[in-house]
Amino acid sequence: MSAPILETRQLSKTFGGVKAIDRIDFSLAPGELRCLIGPNGAGKSTFFKMLTGQHRPDGGQVLLNGQDITAAAAHEIGRLGIGIKNQIPDVFDGLSVAENLTLAARFILPKAAAARKVAEVLARVQLEPMAGRLVGELAHGQRQWVEIAMVVAREPILVLLDEPSAGMSVEETARTAELIREINREATVVAVEHNMQFIRSIASRVTVFHRGRILVEENVDKALSDRRVRDVYLGRSAA
């Protein structure tokens, strides 16, 4: 097996007595498309935020291609090529779709090349007709796409997507699944999801979080039919 692109060792985070993340050892192979699931409050978003410098871990380590990034600032991690779509859309609402993407692309590319990149990414997320619209005026699903598109425009090596299909219609969800598979051709991807059908359609391997620990890590069919997973998910998976 090739060296992992991302690895965490004994990663931990406590919020006022609550162990949101409890000594997690996690490893991801380059090119993988992994799904991260778990009931509400399992610690999935907290985990992502620690990988991207948005939360400082209390203990443990994060390694990106073997380099220790545990204490790195958010912008340094962004520079090293981890891109994240946060659970709550994190976009520039007062700017147009094109301006949002330009800000992302301009970080790595000169002006003309950035313009080409923006056009290309706009086409991929099918937002060309919206290019001039303010992001704040778009529907929820479209704003999520803008955020994904911003992440992609930065040409990251590792893409973290926190609930990319939340609040989307059935067609939008299908389109998002396709988009994620496309992104995975160029980058390693981890997606947090609740929609079981969606998970089956994109992932081969699933990691299940529960109370800040990894409960199960298996291929998708095994994981989703695992008794323990069903138990912790009861009430959620039925929906």
Next chain:
Amino acid sequence: MAILTTVGLMAVPSFYDFAVQYDISKIFVLALLALSMSFLWGYVGILSLGQTAMFGLGGYVYAIVAMNSVDTATAALIGIVCPTLFSAVLGYFLIWGRIGDIYFSVITLAVTLILEKAIRATSGDRFVIGKVRLNGQNGIPGVPSLEIPWEAKATLFIDGVYYLTAAVLILVYVGLRLTLTTGFGQVLVGLRENRRRVELLGYDSRHYCLGAFVLAGAVAGLAGVLFAVWGNFVGPSLFDLDRAAQIVIWVIVGGRMTLAGPILGTALVVTLTTWLGTQGVGQVTLALGAMLTLFVLLFKKGLLPTLSELLSAVARWAASRRAAR
């Protein structure tokens, strides 16, 4: 629109007397100061109460250098460079120290206060720079106006100062607008919208904050130089806490998310303050306070954004009427 305003402003001296020109020039200078604050507050999201410090520094440096018989153009340049450098040093420590936004305001305010106290303490013969006595509380009178380069031994008079301040205000406004369209400026706009996203994209926001702080410091310094040229006087009141607070009012009234708003806000509030003063209303500050409260409650975003929203609503309504017919 901008051209019309420019033409209108340039025509004022032919219709109004020196007293009016004098008052309006002051508004132009103070509007520059407001612009420097709103650029920082509205775009980078940091409320600097230290813009008066840069303003006062600019004025004092200009006065001291010019009165040491250096030519006034050079003095003006040095008067801008000093507060710019000071902003760079102060900004570096504040921004790289990663102190919170509230502390940023508090510390910039403290710096202003310290400068004011320091200047007030400079009365007596010991405090002389070159040929100039600092005079503590009383300030330095007889600050020369700018020399006119193409006329020997002539300096700008009231109408000249009017044209100069108007031109500088317009240039700075246009310059800041253009800055916002550059790559650097777009990141500043991004910071206003969502600082976390800017960071996640890989931009080190500290560089951009510092850049904006230095630019704002330069504009405030420039305003200070012009203020000294305008009044032929500098005193510790340049660093006044009162003014530091008033700029906030001008900016809030006009709308901090725009650049034109604060100019309008300054014009409005300064005119109103002067008018209230002449009406014998004893409690100008009280009236101002009430006005600010009212504004914040009525127009959350400030006057200009509210007005433009209103206009576009009226336009939409008119369009729908036309469509209905």
